[in-house]
Amino acid sequence: MTRTLADILRDALADADRRGIRSPTLDRLSNSDVQMLAEKTLAFLRTRPSSESTIPGWRQVGSFEAGVIRWWNEEIDSPVTTDTDVPLRKLRAQIYDYLDDEFGLISKAPGQNAPIHLSPAGEVLPPDETDEAPREIFIGPGGAGFGDAVKNRVVELAAMRKVAEHFEGWEFDDVSLQKVGWDITFTRGLDERHVEVKGVFGRRPSVLLTRNEVDKAAGDPLWSLVVVTQALVAPVVHEFDRNAVVDAASPYVYRAELDRT
Known part of the structure; x- marks a missing residue:
């Protein structure tokens, strides 16, 4: 059976709970789950109200307008409460880093209120079997x-x-x-x-x-x-x-x- 975004998020929260920690982390997800979570989050961000970015050809979404955690909570059919909102913040930050550092598909400065710059819609994640971009010199x-x-x-x-x-x-x-x-x-x-x-x-x-x-x-x-x-x-x-x-x-x-x- 094909896994859904809700499956990934629920399993991540349950895994964190079993380990006695507050926030799920990306390193506990399978490669395919990370790929799906990143792809769907990027696609969702591109549907949000945006304005012209300082990066040529890109769009910019405000941090509040992005609404990723609200959307994730809707996917798992859970009200936005401290019990789900705060734990998911770390996972959201790691997904942003993944899209930014690994693939250059978004760009976000440090800070919770910094806007998110989005690459053009034609730029997508490579398949998960593709070699990673270099991490060293x-x-x-x-x-x-x-x-x-x-x-x-x-x-x-x-x-x-x-x-x-x-x-x-x-x-x-x-x-x-x-x-x-x-x-x-x-x-x-x-x-x-x-x-x-x-x-x-x-x-x-x-x-x-x-x-x-x-x-x-x-x-x-x-x-x-x-x-x-x-x-x-x-x-x-x-x-x-x-x-x-x-x-x-x-x-x-x-x-x-x-x-x-």
Whole structure:
């Protein structure tokens, strides 16, 4: 028998009750249940009253107008009370994080009252057997980022602006088009920094690096990585020294030049 959203929510609440904890958590759900809960929640959010988002082509829903917990309670035919409302808040936050960090289908800044930015209706979750997007720092031959090229470019430019603000008081030289292994040379007096900038749509500082960038990280003592997470909504700057980047980097894509026979 096909499981319903109500089945998933009731089972999650019952599991939390059996374990003597207040809130159900996503890690206790099966992959298929997580997939269904995320898909249906995203579809529901797209039906809510919305306005134009600050992210090009996206829509924005207010936190109260979203009404996810009210809808979940309706699905399990339960009145909205403290007994069901509060326990489901953690699960809702985890589903938002799943849609945001794992797939970039929504974007929500921290805070209960922050609006939810929704990707266009044509963007959906991949099937649950699809490989996950990378979670760490990876080395790739062509650069960083998956997904829509236009959105990636908007994120990149927003990150560059934020990093320039972060280094207020430093001289700024954009060398990103010169393919030197970093994006901006910052100077202040005798101090110099070679900063590689990466913009991230979600909250996890997971990026792709080219081989040239990793080589510079390994050999250039002035090199560092700055990742701007949630670059389009609530940008946060994260700095990583070159040794941390080299230690975290792992090959992700390989190029094979093959002779035709």
